[in-house]
Amino acid sequence: MEIWQQIFSQKIGQMKPGDRWTLKVDYYLQSNDLDPGWKQFLQQHAFARFECSQCWHTWHSAQVNILFHMHLDRKQRQGQVKMKIFRQECKKCLVPKLELPEFSQENVERVLENLMLKIRGKCYREAINPHDLCKIIVEAQTMGPHDSSHCEACRLGICCMKYEAQAPASTFFRPASLLPRIFPAQEEWSEAETGSGRDSGSGRDSGSSCDWRRCCCYSTATIFLVIFLAVLIFVLLYFKTK
Template sequence: MDRDTWREIFENDLENRGVFDVWNFSVDEHYQERMGWQQYVQCCYARFYCSICGRSWVSSKVHILFHMKLKRRTGQARMHVFKQKCKMCTAAKYEEPTFLVENIEIAIGNLVNKIAQKFYNLPIANLPRNFVTDARHDGPHDYNNCEGCALGICKCDTDIQYSDKRHILPKRTNQGSQQKKKRFPLPNTYAHHQSLLQPLRSAYSDREETGVGESSHYIVNIPSDEQIDSSGPCCIIL
C-alpha cells in the first residue's frame, strides 16, 4: 500500500477545504482502540494478492478505520486498513489490499469532509460517493478470512454505491483503443479480466460518530463458498 499517496492526497484535500492547521497522517500496521478519539469507518473496493500462491481476488468490503484528534491546532489522522487472507492456502497470512487511485481520492475526500465538519464546523462538500470497481464483486463476503470480521468491525449494512469505472470516469477511457489502462500494479501471476466489468447498487447513509469507548461491534455471518469476495459496500460510524 502506497502510504505516500494517501498522505499527499490528504494534505492537498485539507488545503483545498481551507484547513490550515497542521494535520499529521499516519498508518497503523495493527488495529488499536484509541480512547477519546473520533473514529470513522469506510468500506471500500480493493484487490488482494496472496504472497504464497500468487492468487488474487477482489473485495468491495475492505474496511478502512480512521481515528481523528485535534489538540492545540495540531491534528492527527491515523488509518488502519483491515486485511484479508487467501482461503486457498492453509498457512495464509493477512495481506494488505491494493487500491485504485480514484478510490483513495474518494476515501480521503470523505475523511476530510468529516474533519472539516467535526472540528471546524464547515459545511459538508458535495463529493462523489461512488467507489470505482474494475471487476465483478457479486460473491459473498469471506468472513472466515477477514481481519475486520475477526475483530468484530465488519457490519453488513450497505451504504456507498459502486460504479463501473468507465461510467464514473469517462475521461480516463482511451476511446481510440480496445485495451484499457490497468490501474492496479499487477504481479506477473495475475491475469486482468476487463470483460467482467458491471456496476452494482447500494445506498449511502451517515450518522454522527462517537468516541471509541461508545462503539458497538457486529460480526457478519455470510456464507464463504465463493472465490470473489463481496457482500456489498458499507460505511460505518461507530
C-alpha cells in the first residue's frame, strides 16, 4: 500500500499543489454506498499477480477491480480518497482464502492517473476528455474465462465479467496472450464531466441505421407488389383468352 500512497501524493501534489489529499485503504467500502458529497470511481480490468498464502500457487488476472470513494472539502481545501482492492481465491485449494493482488509500479501509476482524472472531473468539476483515461497493460499470459466463483467482486455483483464467466467456457476462451497487451479503462463518464455531446453523435448513428432498415423494408415491399401485379395480370389474360 505504501507505493500507492507515494505515487498518489506525487500526482495529486503536481495536479493540485494548493490542496491536501490523503489516500487510505478501507476494506469495508461498498459500491454505490456513498455519504453526502462523496463521489465514486470503479477501475475495472486492472492487471495484477496473485499468490496463494497456503499452497503458494500463483496466477495472473486482467479482471481486477479497484473501488475509490473521494471527497473534497472546498473550504478547508482538503480531500480524502478511500480505496478498496477486490481479492481473488486460489482455485487449487479446497478451503481457499481471499488473496490481495500485487501490481507492477507501471500499472499502479496508470490506475492512479485515471483516479486523478476522476478527481478533476467529479470533485473540481473540470471538463475531462474520457479518451485521456490510461490503458492498463497486461504484462503476463492469461488463459481461459474469468472464474467468477473465486472473485470477490463477482460475489458482490461488481465485476463486469460475472455473467460472461457463467457462459460456456468455449464461448469466452482466450488463448495465451502475447506480451504486453492493453485493456482500455472501462469507467463510464457522465456528460457533465466530459463537457462533450456524446449522445448526439450516437443519436446520428442510430438514426442512420434506422433509415437504412426503413429503405430495405420499402424496397422489399415494392418488389413483392410488382410480383403480385404481374401474377394478377397473367391470370386475367389467361382466363380472358379462354
